[in-house]
Each structure stands twice: as structure tokens, then as C-alpha cells.
Amino acid sequence: MRIALFGYGKMGKMIEEIAKSRNHNIVAKIDLDTTEIDYSQIDVAIDFSTPDAAFGNITNCFKKNIPVISGTTGWLQQYDEAIAVCKENKGAFIYASNFSLGVNIFFELNEYLSKMMQGLEQYTVHMEEIHHTQKLDAPSGTAITLAEGVTKNLDYEGWTMGNEPKKIPITSKREGNVPGTHSVTYHSAVDDIKIKHKAHGREGFALGAIVAAEWIIGRTGIFTMKDVLNIG
């Protein structure tokens, strides 16, 4: 596959390493300073850039009929608009707040647990995410997906980083070089039930993005990692 990397930071570099080990070619590394892109050389675009850059990068690829794998978080207020551009151009797209196999299993576990907690009014849920200090967005995209998983089954209306009634509280911590730790806790007066995922590095995110890129070639439509991994 001829891959274009939109964003050549921590994730872009990790994806390059794993892509090469799977015999793919990196034909473009697009960063803030890039002035020209030769779209004719690209089979698939992988975007791990910034909240401000993602929408433009993704929709420009759709307009050039290039399938897109998007891992950038913090830009989802423009998600519906991006989907419209994708559909207009009969494109192919996967966005995931987290591409690792482990977190996608954790997403399923989170939904299953929230279903089990239905009717147990003595428990309240809260979430915590811990990431490195360079992270631009908070809460993490993964924490937002976890909160959305809980609201499917329990009587909460979204999430909050403060203390609002009916919303799931999310605490965001920024520490050193932490690649990503997420936990979901159900608290009662007598006990806590807690599930946790801890990434040891960025390899799992990068491998998942490449597996998604391999999978999307030749397909048209909007997909998720559930389609790619066939889990749940």
C-alpha cells in the first residue's frame, strides 16, 4: 500500500515504523509546513494530526477519492460535515478515538458492564483518563467513546469535566509521557467496581490504524473498528 501520513509527530513516526515492517510504502509525510501534496501517488491516507488540521486533511482526501483512516481526536464537532463530504464523493472512512485492539475490547466490556448496572441505583459511574503532558485535547477521545457507551444503557445525558447532574464525570490528568490510561468506576457506599485499560506504548494504536488501512482498500462507506476487528 502507498500510505500518506497526515501528521508526522509521535503517532505518524510509530505508524511509519510498523507500516514498513509490513512492507508498505510511505509516499508522503504531511505536516504543518507542507505546501504541495501529490494525491495521485496515495492509496490510503492516515491522519494523526491536530484537532485544527484534521477536518481539512480528511475532506481534501475525500475530494481526491482517497480512503481515510482518522485517529485525530478533538475535532468531532465537524464530524457530521466530514461524513457529508465523504458521502458526496462516494468515499471510504474510518474514524476511531482509539485504534488499539485492547481498547476496542475494553469498549465492548464497558458497554456490557453498563448493561449489567441497569436498575442498580446505588451505584454512580465516573471515568478517569491519564495522558502525556503534550496532549492538546481533554477529555481524551477514548474517554468520550467510553461515556457514549455507558449512556447507551444507563440514564445519563452525556459527560462533564465538572460536576453537573445527570452527566458522567470525567477526570483528565496530564503526567509525564503516559501513552494512555483509562478507567471506568462504579461507586457505591459499600464498594467500587472498576475496569481499566493501560497502554504500555503507542504500538497498539499504530498497528490498529495500519490494519484498518489494509482493510479499507477497495471498500466504499463509513466504517468503524468494530467492522475491521469483527468483535462484539
Ligand SMILES: NC(=O)C1=CN([C@@H]2O[C@H](COP(=O)(O)OP(=O)(O)OC[C@H]3O[C@@H](n4cnc5c(N)ncnc54)[C@H](OP(=O)(O)O)[C@@H]3O)[C@@H](O)[C@H]2O)C=CC1
Ligand atoms: N485514535 C487513536 O488510536 C490515537 C489517537 N491519537 C490522536 O492523534 C493525534 C496526534 O497525536 P500525536 O502523534 O501524539 O501528536 P503529535 O503532536 O506528536 O503529532 C501531531 C503532528 O501533526 C502535525 N500537524 C500540525 N498541523 C498539521 C497539518 N495541517 N497537517 C498535517 N499535520 C499537521 C504536527 O506538526 P507540528 O508539530 O509542526 O505542529 C505534529 O507533527 C492527537 O489528536 C491524538 O489525540 C493519538 C494516539 C492514538
Ligand SMILES: O=C(O)C1=N[C@H](C(=O)O)C[C@H](O)C1
Ligand atoms: O493523544 C494521545 O496520545 C492519545 N489520544 C487518543 C485519545 O484521545 O483517546 C487515544 C490514546 O489514548 C492516546
